[in-house]
Amino acid sequence: MEIRSKPVADVTVVELAGELTAQTAGPTQDAVLKLAEQLPQPGAKMILDMSKVPFMSSAGLRLLLVVYRTISGRGGKILLVGLSEDLRSTMALTGFLDLFRHQPTLEAGVAELGA
16 A cells, blocks of 8 residues: 655645555554544645555444544544545445545545535
8 A cells, every 4th residue: 555645725635555455554544544643623625645555444433433533632624535436335335534624536526525
């Protein structure tokens, strides 16, 4: 799993690349939470760019839930972009799609959080 972060306006964009499985979810969660801790509180804004994540297991869903609770619990906002049809379907079936704000593109996500 590759993890890159970059600032876009006042939003921290975290790009994930690779499969989110039981083997990769733990280290990925640690890295994303470390980035979240560095964000200004309250009012932190984070986008998880999932456009390069072809597969996500239940461990990946748990990672998303932990990151969501951490950021929103500190008064921040998190948004997902670039969900493939498979990821959208999995998240819809499990109710996660109702929990997360999401946009199809990074540009749309930055526009929503930047507003």
